[in-house]
Amino acid sequence: MKILLLEHPRSICPERCNDIANTPLSSSLLTGYSAAMLRGEGHEVEIVEGYLDGLSYKEIEQRLSAMEPDILGVHMVYHWKSDVELFGFLEKVKREGFSRYITVYGFYPTFAFAEILQRYLAIDSVIIGEPELTFAELAGALSWGACLADIPGLALRDRSGNISYLRRKPVEDLDHLPFPVRTEAMFRLPEVNLQGSRGCYGGCTFCYINPFYGHGSRWRGRSPENIVAELDRIMLERGRKEFYFVDPNFFGPGQEGQKRALRLASLLKTRNIRFGIEARVNDIHEETISALVEAGLRHILIGLESGTDHSLRRLNKMTTVTQNERALRILRQHGIEPNVGFIMFEPDSTLENVRANFEFLQRNHLLKSLPVTANLLYHHQIILRGTPFYQKLEREGRLQTTSFSSYEGINIFDHAKVADLAYIMRRITNFLFNRMEGIWSGKVAEPGDTREKYAKINYLLVNTFETVLKALEAGEQFPEELKDLLVRKAENEIDEILTYTAS
Structure with a gap:
């Protein structure tokens, strides 16, 4: 056909x-x-x-x-x-x-x-x-x-x-699948996407990875040899040396997962490539990260998600703040500044949760880079059908959905003061993201005085967040007109900074 x-x-x-x-x-x-x-x-x-x-x-x-x-x-x-x-x-x-x-x-x-x-x-x-x-x-x-x-x-x-419909069982042996077809458009991306595994052994309430694969699904990994065979073919046919593992969880569970990663690192070591991965913080171990860095690991996304153990339990992360900080320390010791997943604002967040998150980010030096700061100070929890949290809200009668689809739940905060801060930061950071779209997407070259401008905007974001948070903690009220005034003031300051050219 x-x-x-x-x-x-x-x-x-x-x-x-x-x-x-x-x-x-x-x-x-x-x-x-x-x-x-x-x-x-x-x-x-x-x-x-x-x-x-x-x-x-x-x-x-x-x-x-x-x-x-x-x-x-x-x-x-x-x-x-x-x-x-x-x-x-x-x-x-x-x-x-x-x-x-x-x-x-x-x-x-x-x-x-x-x-x-x-x-x-x-x-x-x-x-x-x-x-x-x-x-x-x-x-x-x-x-x-x-x-x-x-x-x-x-x-x-x-x-x-x-x-x-009848649900299909997930593919058990991923090595039996043919290597995926990649178009010319996909090869124009900065890195070649590669899948080494499917699923996750975790059960985060906000994630729909495992529900996508079906009831009882679990992490399944390709053999290191099968992965390298695909990678070698791409290098031979296309001459590419930059790869990104799109697995939601690069490491498999426990000691066997670490052994597999070490085996893959040993095979990649002689191939002179660069690659990125995504991982859970509890899988970041000194020996494995050292071997992967030696094999070409250059960037990683880790899901920190929160700076409090209480929130991590609520999110069913099965990790702790101590593990978050340990993962950051190990990665930095090996020259990697990770990208991080973080949920600043959950529907059930209190101001105490938000304060703890903010102090965690400051304590761990995660608010120093403008693109990272803008991301971390704004993200709220996204609620999509298939996630355990969507189902929880539905059971409790708390679920509200968009007018055009029941696929997405609307994020309704239990605490009005948290909602005020989330609204202000989301408006400001979205303005920044749209203002910087050309530069951050690589379509427009960065100006020569970028570092100075980024530092000023970074300070503006952190200072705005902390100032509003302190005011809310002190009992101050933020009616709509005041929130809009704060947003417009920050937008004007960002515009002024970006428009100014250093002499």
């Missing part, structure tokens, strides 16, 4: 420019793995990079018209709005016969499949969880005119409009 896989166009919402949970980075290879599996089954497959290539729907329509695919598969990414343009395009595809069958896959449709199938009749099915095996079975069944109802991992409408 002829199959077109679409990474659909999407835009950045100015008010949510730094919200990071649109879809996990690991989803960047969902289309590539699906394409590889389908090609292995003998199907003709084309990937259209609507997002990375900046294509319009008119241009995508032309690609569809030229190929006339039997199946259009869409990696559907939620991006903070009702995507009228995407769903309207899919209706046109079906109405005008560009493709007779449309299926969608990804994190968003896995959790919102019922809503999608009920609202958008142009979509024939939703692939739930890992797409490769389900997509291959779907294509085979459509080729032979077989029944689709018994395909595990496929959600369908029956003739009465009812939706049914």
Whole structure:
């Protein structure tokens, strides 16, 4: 069969420019793995990079018209709005016969499949969880005119409009999967995305990684030898030396996870590469980090999430503040300043929690770099369907959702003073992110006096946060007009700093 896989166009919402949970980075290879599996089954497959290539729907329509695919598969990414343009395009595809069958896959449709199938009749099915095996079975069944109802991992409408599905078990041995197909657009990224594992052995309340893979899912790792075989092929064919492991949890659990990482480090050591990873703080150990740095590790994201043990327990991180600080210390000893995941504002946060978080960040020298400071002083907890916290709010009758979808819960703070501070910092930092988008995305060169300007804005953010926090702790009130005044004042100061050119 002829199959077109679409990474659909999407835009950045100015008010949510730094919200990071649109879809996990690991989803960047969902289309590539699906394409590889389908090609292995003998199907003709084309990937259209609507997002990375900046294509319009008119241009995508032309690609569809030229190929006339039997199946259009869409990696559907939620991006903070009702995507009228995407769903309207899919209706046109079906109405005008560009493709007779449309299926969608990804994190968003896995959790919102019922809503999608009920609202958008142009979509024939939703692939739930890992797409490769389900997509291959779907294509085979459509080729032979077989029944689709018994395909595990496929959600369908029956003739009465009812939706049914069977959950597919996660792939046990990832070494049996073909290496993913990568497009030219993906090779234009600064680093080549590589997946060494799937799932996580943790159970954080805000995370939907394991629910995506299914009930009882767990961390599964490729063998170091299999990973290196893919990496060697990329180096041979493309000459690339920079890689990023998109695994939500690079390390497997316990001692076996450390052994596997050491084995992989020993294989990578002779290849003269640079790479990045993401990890839990309890997996940061001296021996393993030393070996990985020697093998080319240059950057890492660790999920600190909070500066209090109470909040870490509430988030079910299964880590402690002591482990957070130990991980920072080990990484810095090896020359790595980590990127950090952090939730400054939870729905249940008190001012005491926020104060402890702020002091933790200061104590551990995490408010020195402007992009990092702006990120850490603003992030609230994002509540998406599939996460344990979403389900908790639903059980307690506290869940509120957006007007266009039940996929996202609205962050309602229990404490009004926390809400005031979160509002002020979110407005200011979003203004900064949008103001700096050209520079921080690499589209615009940094001016010569960048360091001085960044230092001034960094001080402004930290000082604003602490000043407002102290006022709230002292019992001061922040009506809407005062909050808006503070925000406009900070925005004007940022503009002045960025406009000024040092002589």
